[in-house]
Amino acid sequence: QQPVQSPQAVILREGEDAVINCSSSKALYSVHWYRQKHGEAPVFLMILLKGGEQKGHEKISASFNEKKQQSSLYLTASQLSYSGTYFCGTSHQGAQKLVFGQGTRLTINP
Amino acid sequence: EAGVAQSPRYKIIEKRQSVAFWCNPISGHATLYWYQQILGQGPKLLIQFQNNGVVDDSQLPKDRFSAERLKGVDSTLKIQPAKLEDSAVYLCASRTYRLNTEAFFGQGTRLTVV
Numbered sequence: 001q002q003p004v005q006s007p008q009a010v011i012l013r014e015g016e017d018a019v020i021n022c023s024s025s026k027a028l029y030s031v032h033w034y035r036q037k038h039g040e041a042p043v044f045l046m047i048l049l050k051g052g053e054q055k056g057h058e059k060i061s062a063s064f065n066e067k068k069q070q071s072s073l074y075l076t077a078s079q080l081s082y083s084g085t086y087f088c089g090t091s092h093q094g095a096q097k098l099v100f101g102q103g104t105r106l107t108i109n110p
Numbered sequence: 111e112a113g114v115a116q117s118p119r120y121k122i123i124e125k126r127q128s129v130a131f132w133c134n135p136i137s138g139h140a141t142l143y144w145y146q147q148i149l150g151q152g153p154k155l156l157i158q159f160q161n162n163g164v165v166d167d168s169q170l171p172k173d174r175f176s177a178e179r180l181k182g183v184d185s186t187l188k189i190q191p192a193k194l195e196d197s198a199v200y201l202c203a204s205r206t207y208r209l210n211t212e213a214f215f216g217q218g219t220r221l222t223v224v
Contacts, residue, residue: 030210041215049210087152096141097166098213100152
């Protein structure tokens with residue numbers, strides 16, 4: 001089952017914050033977050049495993065809510081370099097199958 | 111460490127022709143994925159290999175797509191015959207067998223079917 005991301009697109013000014021959500025209808029084992037710039041391959045940001053873990057990467061962090069089968073990606077004080085499309089990929093218990101959502105396009109303006 | 115290598119980078123073919131893509135994963139990575147990414151959409155999983163065995167190919171259009179991973183290393187994805195709707199970027203990714211590790215993506219092959 002493909003995870004559902006929201007919102008589909010976000011436009012921010014540099015320095016503003018954003019939250020991107022990723023939901024699954026099936027019990028999650030792990031959530032992977034990637035960023036893809038136009039014409040390039042997806043670049044790994046972080047993995048979260050079931051257990052309500054929260055992780056951080058510079059000013060980008062994420063949480064995993066096992067009860068809601070949802071993960072959220074937080075971008076704080078956004079920079080121009082954060083522009084791109086963000087994808088969450090989900091895996092379920094005992095499987096390495098990695099299924100991606102439809103993406104959230106983030107545009108950061110000066 | 112060398113990354114995931116894919117070739118060709120670009121391919122233009124006419125509908126009903128055949129095409130093949132090649133992927134060389136990171137050395138030692140047991141898991142290999144092929145994804146299809148249509149413009150403006152997320153990567154769609156076509157097939158997943160564990161070593162040289164197929165783990166999941168539920169989304170692979172088997173009447174026209176085929177894939178193999180001989181000796182558990184390199185992999186090829188073939189389309190025969192191609193349709194206009196096959197125009198997309200085909201991404202290969204690899205990963206170790208451990209469940210908590212990231213997948214590394216290649217640069218992809220952009221296919222245009224005219």
